Amino acid sequence: MAFLRDPYLLGFFLSVLIFLSFQAAVGISSDLSQTIQISGILEAVLFICYAMVYLSNRAPGSGVRMALKIFLALGIANLVVVIAGAGALRVSVIEHLLSFYRITGIYFVLLIPLVFLIFFGTYLRRKKYIAIGYLLFAVAIALLCVLFLSGLILNHYKIDDELYISFIGMNGMLHGVDPYAASLSSAIFSNATDGTISSITITTSNRIIGTLNYPSLYLLSLAPFYFASPPTLQNLSGIDLKLQTAAFLLLLLLAIAFSLGNKVLAKPQFALMFFIAAAVGHVASITTLLMLALLVVAYSRLESKWSWLLLGLCISIQEELWLPVLLLIAYSFNNYGLGKGLRDVFGAGAVFLVLNAYFILISPSAFFSSVLGPIQQMLIPNAISPFGYALVTFYQMPLGSFGAIFALAVLGSLLAFLYLNRKALIGLFAMVPLLFLSHSNPIYYTFFAAFLVATVFIEDKKIDGTARRYLRGNGWLLGTMVVVLMATTVGFVYLSHLSYLENFNMTASNSSLQLLSGHNESIYTATLHYKNLSNGTVYMMLFGAYDTNMSAFGLLGQRIAENASDCTDYPCAVNPNVFTLQANRTLYRIRARIPWPSGQRIYAVRPVVYNSAYYYTPGVLIAENSSSQSQGPQAN
Secondary structure (H helix, E strand, O other), X not given: OHHHHOHHHXXXXXXXXXXXXXHHOHHHHHHHOHHHHHHXXXXXXXXXXXXXXXXXXXOOOXXXXXXXXXXXXXXXXXXXXXXXXXXXXXXXHHHHHHHHHHHHHHHHHHHHHXXXXXXXXXXXXXXXXXXXXXXXXXXXXXXXXXXHHOOXXXXXXXXXXXXXXHHHHHHHHHOOOOOOOOOOHHHHHHHHHOOOOOOOOEEOOOOEOOOOOOXXXXXHOOHHHHOOOOOOHHHHHHHHHHHHHHHHHHHHHHHHHXXXXXXXHHOOOHHHHHHHHHHHHOOOOOHHHHHHHHHHHHHXXXXXXXXXXXXXXXXXXXXXXXXXXXXXXXXXXXXXXXXXXXXHHHHHHHHHXXXXXXXXXXXXXXXHHHHOHHHHOOEOOOOOOHHHHHHHHHOOOOOOHHHHHHHHHHHHHHHHHHHHOXXXXXXXXXXXXXXXXXXXXXXXXXXXXXXXXXXXXOOOOOOOOHXXXXXXXXXXXXXXXXXXXXXXXXXXXXXXXXXXXXXXXOEXXXXXXXXXXHHOEEEEEEEEEOOOOOOEEEEEEEEEEEOOEEEEEOOOOOXXXXXXXXXXXXXXXXXXXXXXEOOOOOEEEEEEEEEOHHHXXXXXXXXXXXXXXXXXXXXXXXXXXXXXXXXXXXXX
16 A cells, blocks of 8 residues: 555654544543643644655655654654553553544444445546446445444434534524524533533533534534434434434545545545544534535635635534635635635635525624634633643643634744645644644544545645745745744743733642542642632632543532532532632632542542633642552652
């Protein structure tokens, strides 16, 4: 196979796989190990380096080649060492890693006949064997129906908050209710506490996101399947979502097939199929398959005079595609001229306005506040964003600062992309800014990894774009822009840290964790020191390790802090562990009682204190009277 003969392509595939493996398996335990957090940064840098070297289509020197090989070996060794050193969480990490490979492997095996039918059918159509090509398509559709509708795979879908909001939002829209204005937060809270909904999205202002947060095409793409059965959550899970998965998977495979050259269609690459399988098996929602299909077609048909239509559809389905569309439009300006670039900009904008016009007209403030919500709202930070979370834990800043850091990362990606002018780098430079957010999700990375690998096999003309020629001819300008961007970023991070120290400056002392076997609970105590909070309200939660697992404690009505305020209504019940830090004091003593799940002792915790603007974690604490101390995740 091609990637076995090309060492840089092989290194690229391996670096992507290592990065995804780390995020999918090890990343879940990062909240209980700062060593693992730092390792996540190493794996991200490894992936970026290999992607840059291979996709920029530049032959590196001998020194760079040797450095890349050493770096790849270190990345593999690091993944092995981190898993081996994960303490009592090791079994959980290995289980998650094996689950990632198992699910990807299942989809890989299932995709083999589908890919060959669709790819070979496309190849035959191009060779004028149209009837045979359509026959193979029909067989592929029949196979898809057997796989999904019969329940052979994914017999029952879990309903998360996105699916729930989409389903109820569609029902409400049919009855004249604006899904961008009517909040379902209280209903989501109730359904999450009784197990009907598998996951929810909580903000640091102690709210559950309950309105539709995506442009209208996300909701409209569900419409054909919403009417496939009587509208109930049970039918949504058992019938509608199966139909939607089969249809969108078919569209994705067709989109990739029609974007590939005959050489690849005649000999499908198993590496491509594996990464498509990863994206199919690890998606936030089924709509992700349609998003990937639209992005692949927009990428491969950018030269077309109708490219603006595809770009408009991309930005109208989910904000995740806004960055790659920005880079595609920049590439259009850079290589096809001002007229083509302007058509893409205004055409895509017109498509977005047409598809969203109804909701914008009835309530523009509700629409834009909801659609911009994922960017503006402060979500609970997590270690899946390696660079952003490193700042959260090691060099604290106000959470609002990460929006500006993300914008600076976007500018950096745009500048590098314009200089390198390699179309295949769009997926990489669209993903890199996500690493600088304070909160992310592994499925974002599987999405862009699949897109990156697909673009490797899509034929791409090497063009020396206008911006590239100008920047190469004016090296002083490029150097100045790089220096200014880096200095601005460093200065902003420094000033943001000073703002944190001046207005929050939370620290913890006298921390302890005790195990009370007779009561099946762990007791966490600490003294919080703070500054200038002026009677501010803060919330507390804990990430706790027990046996071979970890969970968040203190959410969805679970009261763990003994001196927390009483509350009965939904908003504060999201996290009932609420404190008011008085302005005339600088310390606050807390005591938290963490019940053991099913009698499994909680031997290590990472406490978290936050409010709408700030987030503080003092590090990992391991119980002194725990026999798991020598095995558990270590604090640094």
